[in-house]
Amino acid sequence: MTKSQDLPQFEDHSKQEHRYTTCYMCACRCGIKVTIEDEKIRFVQGNPDHPVNKGVLCAKGNSAIMKQLSPAKLTQPLLRKPGTERGAGEFVPISWDAALEMLTARLANIRATDPKKLAYFTGRDQMQALTGLWASQFGTINWAAHGGFCSVNMAAAGLYTMGHSFWEFGDPDWENTKYFMMWGVAEDHASNPIKLGLKRIKERGAKFVAVNPVRTGYQAIADEWVAITPGTDGMFALSMMQVLLREGLIDDEFLIRYTNGPQLVINNPGKQGDGLLLRDAQGNPQIWDQHTNSVQSALSAEVAPALIGEYEAPCGTPVRTAFSILMEKYMAPEYAPEAAAKICGIDADSIERIALEMAHVAFKETITIDTQWTDWAGRTQTQFIGRPVSMHAMRGISAHSNGFQTCRAIHLLQVVLGTIDCPGGHLAKPPFPKHIVPPIKPAKGNAPNTPLESAPLGFPTQPEDLVIDENGNPRRIDKAYSWDAPIANHGLMHMVISNAVAGDPYRIDTLMLFMANMAWNSSMNTAQTMEMLRSKDDDGEYKIPFIVTCDAFHSETVNFSDLVLPDTTFLERYDTISMLDRPISEVDAACDSIRQPILAIDRDVRSWQEVMVDLAGRLKFPAFTNDEGLPKYNGYEDFIVNFERAPGIGFLAGWRGKDGEKSLRGEPNPNQWKAYIDNQCFFKFELKPNQRYMRHANRDYLELAKEASWVGSTDQIVIEIYSETLQKFRLAGQGLYDGPQPTEEHHKERLKTYFDPLPFYYAPLEQARTDAKEYPFFAVNQRPMFMYHSWDSQNSWLRQIMSQNYLYMHRSKGEALGIKDFGWAWVESHNGRIRVQVKLMEGVNPETVWTWNAIAKQQGTWGLSDDANESQKGFLMNHLINELLPGEAEAGGHRMTNSDPVTGQAAWYDLRVKITPVGKDEIPLEEQNLAWPRFDKAKGLPNFTPASKMSSYSSHPNINISRGWRDIFSKGAK
Amino acid sequence: MKLGLVVDLDTCVGCHACATACKQWNTSGTIGPLSDERPHGKDPSGSWLNRIHSYEVGDSPHSKTVNIPMSCMHCETADCVTVCPTGASYKREEDGIVLIDQDKCMGCNLCSWACPYGARELDADSGTMKKCTLCVDRIYDEQLPEAERQPACVLTCPTSSRVFGDFDDPDSQVSKLTRERAGQQLMPELGYNPVNTYLPPRNPKQQDKIEISPMQGVRQLVNRIINR
Amino acid sequence: MHPAFSVLIFTVTSGAGYGLLAWLGAGQMLGFTQTYTIGLQLTLGVMAMVLITIGLFSSTMHLANPKNAWRSFSRFRTSWLSREAVFAVLLYPIASVYAAAILWQWPMINLWAGLSMAFALIILFTTSMIYASLKTIRQWNTPMVPALFMAYALMSGGLLFVAVSGFFGVLNPQLLIVVMALVVITLALKMVYFFWQGKPTGATIQTATGFSQASVRLLDAGHSAPTFLNREFGYQVAADFLLRLRIVMTFTVFMLPLVLLYWVFNSPEIVEVLVGAWVIMMAGLLLERWLFFAEARHVVRLYQGDQRT
Numbered sequence A: 001m002t003k004s005q006d007l008p009q010f011e012d013h014s015k016q017e018h019r020y021t022t023c024y025m026c027a028c029r030c031g032i033k034v035t036i037e038d039e040k041i042r043f044v045q046g047n048p049d050h051p052v053n054k055g056v057l058c059a060k061g062n063s064a065i066m067k068q069l070s071p072a073k074l075t076q077p078l079l080r081k082p083g084t085e086r087g088a089g090e091f092v093p094i095s096w097d098a099a100l101e102m103l104t105a106r107l108a109n110i111r112a113t114d115p116k117k118l119a120y121f122t123g124r125d126q127m128q129a130l131t132g133l134w135a136s137q138f139g140t141i142n143w144a145a146h147g148g149f150c151s152v153n154m155a156a157a158g159l160y161t162m163g164h165s166f167w168e169f170g171d172p173d174w175e176n177t178k179y180f181m182m183w184g185v186a187e188d189h190a191s192n193p194i195k196l197g198l199k200r201i202k203e204r205g206a207k208f209v210a211v212n213p214v215r216t217g218y219q220a221i222a223d224e225w226v227a228i229t230p231g232t233d234g235m236f237a238l239s240m241m242q243v244l245l246r247e248g249l250i251d252d253e254f255l256i257r258y259t260n261g262p263q264l265v266i267n268n269p270g271k272q273g274d275g276l277l278l279r280d281a282q283g284n285p286q287i288w289d290q291h292t293n294s295v296q297s298a299l300s301a302e303v304a305p306a307l308i309g310e311y312e313a314p315c316g317t318p319v320r321t322a323f324s325i326l327m328e329k330y331m332a333p334e335y336a337p338e339a340a341a342k343i344c345g346i347d348a349d350s351i352e353r354i355a356l357e358m359a360h361v362a363f364k365e366t367i368t369i370d371t372q373w374t375d376w377a378g379r380t381q382t383q384f385i386g387r388p389v390s391m392h393a394m395r396g397i398s399a400h401s402n403g404f405q406t407c408r409a410i411h412l413l414q415v416v417l418g419t420i421d422c423p424g425g426h427l428a429k430p431p432f433p434k435h436i437v438p439p440i441k442p443a444k445g446n447a448p449n450t451p452l453e454s455a456p457l458g459f460p461t462q463p464e465d466l467v468i469d470e471n472g473n474p475r476r477i478d479k480a481y482s483w484d485a486p487i488a489n490h491g492l493m494h495m496v497i498s499n500a501v502a503g504d505p506y507r508i509d510t511l512m513l514f515m516a517n518m519a520w521n522s523s524m525n526t527a528q529t530m531e532m533l534r535s536k537d538d539d540g541e542y543k544i545p546f547i548v549t550c551d552a553f554h555s556e557t558v559n560f561s562d563l564v565l566p567d568t569t570f571l572e573r574y575d576t577i578s579m580l581d582r583p584i585s586e587v588d589a590a591c592d593s594i595r596q597p598i599l600a601i602d603r604d605v606r607s608w609q610e611v612m613v614d615l616a617g618r619l620k621f622p623a624f625t626n627d628e629g630l631p632k633y634n635g636y637e638d639f640i641v642n643f644e645r646a647p648g649i650g651f652l653a654g655w656r657g658k659d660g661e662k663s664l665r666g667e668p669n670p671n672q673w674k675a676y677i678d679n680q681c682f683f684k685f686e687l688k689p690n691q692r693y694m695r696h697a698n699r700d701y702l703e704l705a706k707e708a709s710w711v712g713s714t715d716q717i718v719i720e721i722y723s724e725t726l727q728k729f730r731l732a733g734q735g736l737y738d739g740p741q742p743t744e745e746h747h748k749e750r751l752k753t754y755f756d757p758l759p760f761y762y763a764p765l766e767q768a769r770t771d772a773k774e775y776p777f778f779a780v781n782q783r784p785m786f787m788y789h790s791w792d793s794q795n796s797w798l799r800q801i802m803s804q805n806y807l808y809m810h811r812s813k814g815e816a817l818g819i820k821d822f823g824w825a826w827v828e829s830h831n832g833r834i835r836v837q838v839k840l841m842e843g844v845n846p847e848t849v850w851t852w853n854a855i856a857k858q859q860g861t862w863g864l865s866d867d868a869n870e871s872q873k874g875f876l877m878n879h880l881i882n883e884l885l886p887g888e889a890e891a892g893g894h895r896m897t898n899s900d901p902v903t904g905q906a907a908w909y910d911l912r913v914k915i916t917p918v919g920k921d922e923i924p925l926e927e928q929n930l931a932w933p934r935f936d937k938a939k940g941l942p943n944f945t946p947a948s949k950m951s952s953y954s955s956h957p958n959i960n961i962s963r964g965w966r967d968i969f970s971k972g973a974k
Numbered sequence B: 001m002k003l004g005l006v007v008d009l010d011t012c013v014g015c016h017a018c019a020t021a022c023k024q025w026n027t028s029g030t031i032g033p034l035s036d037e038r039p040h041g042k043d044p045s046g047s048w049l050n051r052i053h054s055y056e057v058g059d060s061p062h063s064k065t066v067n068i069p070m071s072c073m074h075c076e077t078a079d080c081v082t083v084c085p086t087g088a089s090y091k092r093e094e095d096g097i098v099l100i101d102q103d104k105c106m107g108c109n110l111c112s113w114a115c116p117y118g119a120r121e122l123d124a125d126s127g128t129m130k131k132c133t134l135c136v137d138r139i140y141d142e143q144l145p146e147a148e149r150q151p152a153c154v155l156t157c158p159t160s161s162r163v164f165g166d167f168d169d170p171d172s173q174v175s176k177l178t179r180e181r182a183g184q185q186l187m188p189e190l191g192y193n194p195v196n197t198y199l200p201p202r203n204p205k206q207q208d209k210i211e212i213s214p215m216q217g218v219r220q221l222v223n224r225i226i227n228r
Numbered sequence C: 001m002h003p004a005f006s007v008l009i010f011t012v013t014s015g016a017g018y019g020l021l022a023w024l025g026a027g028q029m030l031g032f033t034q035t036y037t038i039g040l041q042l043t044l045g046v047m048a049m050v051l052i053t054i055g056l057f058s059s060t061m062h063l064a065n066p067k068n069a070w071r072s073f074s075r076f077r078t079s080w081l082s083r084e085a086v087f088a089v090l091l092y093p094i095a096s097v098y099a100a101a102i103l104w105q106w107p108m109i110n111l112w113a114g115l116s117m118a119f120a121l122i123i124l125f126t127t128s129m130i131y132a133s134l135k136t137i138r139q140w141n142t143p144m145v146p147a148l149f150m151a152y153a154l155m156s157g158g159l160l161f162v163a164v165s166g167f168f169g170v171l172n173p174q175l176l177i178v179v180m181a182l183v184v185i186t187l188a189l190k191m192v193y194f195f196w197q198g199k200p201t202g203a204t205i206q207t208a209t210g211f212s213q214a215s216v217r218l219l220d221a222g223h224s225a226p227t228f229l230n231r232e233f234g235y236q237v238a239a240d241f242l243l244r245l246r247i248v249m250t251f252t253v254f255m256l257p258l259v260l261l262y263w264v265f266n267s268p269e270i271v272e273v274l275v276g277a278w279v280i281m282m283a284g285l286l287l288e289r290w291l292f293f294a295e296a297r298h299v300v301r302l303y304q305g306d307q308r309t
C-alpha cells in the first residue's frame, strides 16, 4: 500500500529498536523480532528469515508481552520459612549469596559422600547438553529430563529403527509429499512448522489423513479423519501392513539395500541364540547371496541378498531372513483387516483402502530428483527416488504403554513402502540420522567427588548395559535401565518422587528440579504426589529432605520447595539451542540458535545457565576448573564460547574458528555470540543437494556428519526392521541369554512378551488391567494450541481464550447418560474420581472422552486471584492416573510403573473411566458449580503484588485517526 | 479501493495466533490500548478485534470441524456507521476501511447492535468502541519494510489462511481466491454486503488406490536379484 | 439483548412524558383543555418535561464515555439516535415557548402546542426507529415497533393526563373512553406483535456460518469466560419464565389499568384511583420494556451457539 494522504504517522520509528532472539514460550523455538520502544515491548513478530517459523508466530508467541508482565514472576530467591511446613508455601527472602553458599555446602557434602543422593531432574528445558554435563561432572547417575514422561517412546522407536524419529528428529517432506498421515498429534513441538507444512500440502492437493480419536485442530482440516480407538494404532498399522504384504506392495529394492530385512536370523526356537542375527567371525551380520547362493556378509556391496527365504548357515544352523519372519508374523489372521476393525473402531474396508492408497502414491506416483550422489559403498547414483508417502506421529502414540511397539509399527510401514529419508517421505533433521544406536552407554555407577565415566543417559543394546546392581536391582532412583524399563533412554521422571519417598530403591538427600511442575501437571496422581512431598519419617525429617526448585514463575511446585532459585524469563537471558541437544535444524539444513537478553532484568533473578556454571565452579567440577582449582569460566557466555566437547566441537556450531570463518567444527571464537546476534540469533548450514536424501546411506552426507561429529563413522546406517537388541532382552526373559537375566517371574514375563524384535499390537497395560464394563470410556488429553502446559494461565491474553477446561464426550453417550451440555459429571478411574463440567460434541470416537491439558491451577498460584476459573472450575486428568499399574502387586510386593515396558515412557493415555451425572442433591449448593478436587490455597509469596482489576497495556499513547468535521457533516448514508 | 480479507476455512486450524497478534499489535496501535478486565481474576474479559469460533458441521460420524475467525468485514452497507450518532464510526471513501475515531465515540453501543458479525466490542476501560482497523497503521506505514505492510493477523497466520488485499482489483490475490474458490459472504441475507469473504473447505481429496486384481488372490512375494 | 436499566427507564419515562406532552398539545389544539386552568396546563406540561428529562438523563447513564455525548448531534443525516438527540434538545425551547404561551396566553399558542406535539411524536418515532432500523434484531426490525412505541407513549401519557386532570377535578369521561380505547388498541397491537415474534424466521446458524446443507453446532466460542458480546447480546432467560412475565406484563400494563379506568368511568368520584392505575401501568411498562430487550435475539448469538434468531 502506498501512503494514504490523510493519515498521521502512527509510530515514532526513531524511538523504536528491533532486537532478534529465539522464542521460548514453547519448545518450537521460533525466531522472533522484537520491537522495543522506551524499553517496553511494542511488538513481537516472527522473523521471516528464520528457518523454523519463516515469519509466522503462534498465539503464545504473540502474547509474549503478557508473559513478560505476568504477576507470577518470581522476584528473588526464597527459603521455606523456618518452622513452617513444606507445601504451606510460606517463604522468606534470602540473598543469592546465602542461597548459593547454602546449596554449595549441601551439594559438596553429597558429592563427597554419595553423589547419587542428588537427583537432578529437568522438565520442559531445552538445555539438556548443559544439565547433563553438569550432572555427569557432579557424578550423579540420577539425572534425566522430561523425555521419560513425554515421548521417549517416539525417540527410542525411531532411534532403534532408523536412526532418527518423529518428535524433533525429523519431519515429513512437506514440499514433495503427496500423501500425509498424521497419527495422534494435537499440536506438538513443531508447532508452527507443522502448520506451515499442512498449508503447503493442502495447497498442492496432497491427501491428508488424520488418525485421532478427536476431530479438532489439525484434524479439522484433514481430508480424511480416522476416529481410532485409543491405544490401538499398532493394530491399525500392522493390519495395513498385512494388506501390503498380501498384495506384494513393498519396496523390495529399498528393503534389500537399506534395511536389515534380508539379514539372516537364527531360527532355533527354545535354544540360546535363537532370534539373534547370524554373524561371521568379525561379527558382521550375514545375508543369503543370490549370485553365489551362499551366506555372505551383509555389509558387502557386491551381493544380491535374498529378501525372503529359509536357509542353512555353513555351521548347519537353520536361518531365515528377517523379512521372512516379518511376513509370517503379519500375515497371521489376527492382523487381518476384519479382525483389526473390531479392535480399532475402523472398518475393514477403510483399513484396506488406506493401505492401497498409500501403495498407489508410493509406487505409481513415484518422484525422482536428478542429482548425483555417492552411496555408502562409494557408488555414484544419478537420482534420488522418492516415494511420496509421509507420516508424523506423537503423543497419541507415545503416551500409551504400547507406544514403543506401535511407533515401530508405524516406522515399519514407512520402511516397507520405502519412504525413509527420500523425496516426499519422512526426512531426518541434522544431526540425525545417527547410527543404530549411538554408541553411548548409560553410566552405571558413581563414586565420591568423581565425574561419571559416561553420560547418565545412553542407549543400551543388550542386558549387559543395564544400570542394575549385582542382584539385578535398579541403581537409578527412577529405575531406568533396570528390568522394569530396560531401554529407558530418557529416564522415568514421573517415578522420581514416588520412588524417593518409598525409599525404593533407596532414599535421596536432595531433589533439584528445573523447569518442571512436578507437584502438579507433570506428575500422575497429583493429590497423592503433594502428600508425598509433604510426607515425613518417624523422626520428623521429610522423606525427601531437601527440594530445590529453579523456576521463573510461582508454580505449584514452588510451594513445595525448600529453596527456590528464581530464573529469568526467556527475554532476559543468554541461551543456546545447541547441536549437542536437539537443535532447530531443518530437513535440508543444520541449524542452531541462541537467545540474547533483550530486556534488562528488573528483579533479583539469575538465569539458571549462569547459576549452573557458577555452582560448577564452586563445586570444582573438573571440566569447569583450571589447574589451580579455580573456576575456569567467567560465566555462561564464556563457557559456551570456550567449552569444547571434542576438539573443535562446542555448544554452538556457527562462526567457529578464531575469526569465525568455520562452520560446524573449529576452534573457539571469542566473538561467537556477536556473530550470532548479527545474524538474527541463528545459524543455518545448508546441505548441498546431494546431501539431502538417503542420508543413512549417503556418503556425501555421512562424511560431513562425521566431520561435524554428528556420527562416529561414515558406515551405512542400516535400518533395523528387526531389532536384535530387543531379541537379546527377550532371550534374557526366556532364560536363554548368555549374560544378565532377571530373576523375578514378572520381569521374565514382561521381557518375553513385550521385547518382540518385530512390532506387535497388545492392549496397553492399564487398559488391559481395567474392567472395560465398569470403566467403559477411554480418557485422553490434548494440548491446546494457545497454551503451553502450565505456563500460560498467567498470561492474561491467553487465559481469556481458555480459563476453564471441559470434559468433552460424544453427544449420543452424554444423552444416554442424561448429561447435558455444560452439565456436571463424575469421572472415575481405578485411582479416584473428579467432578467436571461436560461438553457434548460430534467429532469424537464415541468410546473416548477428552479434555485440554494442564488448564487447572492450584488456588493461589500463578499470580491468579482466589476465585480464578482455573482453580475453581478447571480440572486435571492427572488425578485419575496412577504412576503405578492397577491391580495386584507383582510377586515380591513389587508394583510396576504405569509405563511402557520397554522404554519406561509414562502411560498418560491408557486411562479408562466411568462417567456418571452429578446428582442434584448430591453436593451442597455452594459446591454445585465447582470442579473437584480443589486444594488448599497456596500462600502469596513475599512482596507479591496481585494484578489490578483492569489493565490497558500499550507501549505508547495511541495516535488516533481524527475524522474531520466536514466529513462528519457532509457524508450521507454511504 | 476495497480493502479486506479473505479467510480460508479449508486450512484454518483454529490456533488463535491471528487473534493474539491482532490484540498485540492494536493494543499499542491507533485505537489502543485494548483493555483487559480482571486479567488475572475470575472471568477475565477484554476487548479483542478478532476471535476464533469452532463449529461442527454435520452429524457424527460424518461431522467436520470448522474454525471460523471473525473480525470486521468492512461491509459495503455498514449499518454500524449509519447508526452512529457522533460520527465516530465511518467508512473511508478511499479504501473502504471502517474505523472508529476514538476521540469522538461516546460509548453508546449502538453500532455494536447494528453489527451482525460481533466485530465491535466496547472497551471497558476507555469507554469507547473498538474494532478491527484492517491495521490501517501498518498497511500504509511506509517506514515498515514493504513485506510487513500487512495486517498483523495476516503476517502471523501459520497456515496463511488470511489474505489481505484490494477486492476492487480483479487481479489481486483476494479477488482471485474469491473467484476461484467460490468465496462467500457470511449472512448475505442481511444485506450488509461484507467485503471479507470466506473460502469454504475444499472437497476432500480423492486418492486413487493401487489396483489389485481380485483374480490373482494373494500375490506371492518373490525374491528379485537386486544388488545391494 | 441485555436490558440496560437506564435504557428501560429512559424509554418508559420519557415515553410517558412525550405522550403527555402530545396530549397536552392535542388538548390545546382540539380544545379539550380549554376548561383547564393555566396552573393545571402548566403542571401537566412541567410534568411531561420532568419525565422526559429524567428519561434523558437516565439514557446518558448508559453511555460509557458520556463526555462525548454532545457529539451525538452531529450525524443527524443517518443516525436515528442522533436525530432523536437533536429533536429532543430542540423540544426544550419549543416547549418553553409553549409554556410561556400558556402562561401569558399568547395568541400563537396553537402553533406552539402543535409544534410541541409534533416534536413529541417525532421524537417518539426517532427513538423507536433506533430499534426498528436494526436488521440484526428480527424482533425489532418491524414497523410494529414504532407503532407500539407511539402507542405506549400515548397510552401512558394519556392515562397520566386523565389522572392528573381528574385529580384536579376536570375529568372528561370522553377522554377516559379514548384512553381505554388506546389501551385496547395497544394491547391488540402487542398481541399481534407477540404472535409475529413467535414465528420462526430470520437468520440461522447455517446462514451465519455459510454451511447451509447440514446441521451446524458451536464447539468452542473461542473464549471460556463471557465477553462484551455475550453480556450485551447473550441475555438468556428461561422460556417458561418469559411466558410468566408476559402474563404479568399484560395484566399490569393493560388489564389492571383497563379495569381501573372502567371503574373510574363508572364512579368518577374515585378518580384518584387513576394515579394508582398509572403507577401500575408504568411499572408494567418497565417490565414490558425489559421483555422487549430480553426477548430480542441479536444475530450475533448465532456465532455463540444459538441455532436461530
Ligand SMILES: Nc1nc2c(c(=O)[nH]1)N[C@H]1C(S)=C(S)[C@@H](COP(=O)(O)OP(=O)(O)OC[C@H]3O[C@@H](n4cnc5c(=O)[nH]c(N)nc54)[C@H](O)[C@@H]3O)O[C@H]1N2
Residues within 6 Å of the ligand: A026, A027, A150, A151, A183, A184, A185, A186, A187, A188, A189, A190, A191, A211, A212, A213, A214, A228, A229, A230, A231, A232, A233, A393, A394, A395, A396, A397, A400, A780, A781, A782, A783, A784, A785, A786, A787, A788, A789, A850, A909
Ligand atoms: N501449544 C502447545 N504446544 C506444545 C505443548 C503444549 O503444552 N502446548 N507441549 C509440547 C510437548 S511437551 C509435547 S510432548 C508435544 C505433544 O504434542 P502432541 O503429540 O500433539 O500431544 P497431545 O496434545 O498430547 O496430543 C495427542 C493427540 O493424540 C490423540 N490421541 C490420544 N490417544 C490416541 C491414540 O491412541 N491414537 C491416536 N492416533 N491418537 C490418540 C489425542 O486426541 C490428541 O489429539 O507438544 C509440544 N507442544
Ligand SMILES: Nc1nc2c(c(=O)[nH]1)N[C@H]1C(S)=C(S)[C@@H](COP(=O)(O)OP(=O)(O)OC[C@H]3O[C@@H](n4cnc5c(=O)[nH]c(N)nc54)[C@H](O)[C@@H]3O)O[C@H]1N2
Residues within 6 Å of the ligand: A122, A123, A124, A146, A149, A150, A151, A514, A515, A516, A517, A518, A521, A522, A523, A550, A551, A552, A553, A554, A555, A556, A557, A567, A568, A569, A570, A608, A781, A782, A788, A789, A790, A791, A853, A854, A877, A878, A908
Ligand atoms: N494428564 C497429562 N499430564 C501430562 C501430559 C498430558 O498429556 N496429560 N503431558 C506430559 C508431558 S508430554 C510433559 S512434557 C509434561 C510437562 O510438564 P513440565 O515439564 O512440568 O512442564 P510445564 O508445566 O511446562 O512446567 C514447567 C515449569 O517450568 C517453568 N518455567 C517456565 N519458563 C521458565 C523459565 O524460563 N525458567 C525456569 N527455570 N522455569 C520456567 C514453569 O513455571 C513451570 O513451573 O507434562 C506431562 N503431563
Ligand code: SF4
Residues within 6 Å of the ligand: A023, A024, A025, A026, A027, A028, A029, A030, A053, A056, A057, A058, A059, A060, A061, A062, A191, A192
Ligand atoms: S510455537 Fe509459538 S510459543 Fe512456540 S516458540 Fe514458536 S512462537 Fe514461541
Ligand code: SF4
Residues within 6 Å of the ligand: B011, B012, B013, B014, B015, B016, B017, B018, B019, B052, B067, B069, B156, B157, B158, B159, B160, B161, B162
Ligand atoms: S492464525 Fe490462521 S490458522 Fe490460526 S486461527 Fe487465525 S486464521 Fe486460523
Ligand code: SF4
Residues within 6 Å of the ligand: B071, B072, B073, B074, B075, B078, B079, B080, B081, B098, B114, B115, B116, B117, B118, B119, B120, B131, B192, B194
Ligand atoms: S462487520 Fe460489523 S463493524 Fe464491520 S463494517 Fe460490517 S457491520 Fe460494521
Ligand code: SF4
Residues within 6 Å of the ligand: B083, B084, B085, B086, B087, B088, B089, B100, B104, B105, B106, B107, B108, B109, B110, B111, B112, B128, B129
Ligand atoms: S459506541 Fe461510539 S462508535 Fe458506536 S455508535 Fe456509539 S458513538 Fe458511535
Ligand code: SF4
Residues within 6 Å of the ligand: B021, B022, B023, B025, B026, B049, B050, B071, B072, B131, B132, B133, B134, B135, B151, B152, B153, B154
Ligand atoms: S486486520 Fe488488523 S485489526 Fe483487523 S483483525 Fe487483523 S490484526 Fe486485527
Ligand SMILES: [Mo]
Residues within 6 Å of the ligand: A146, A149, A150, A151
Ligand atoms: Mo512433552
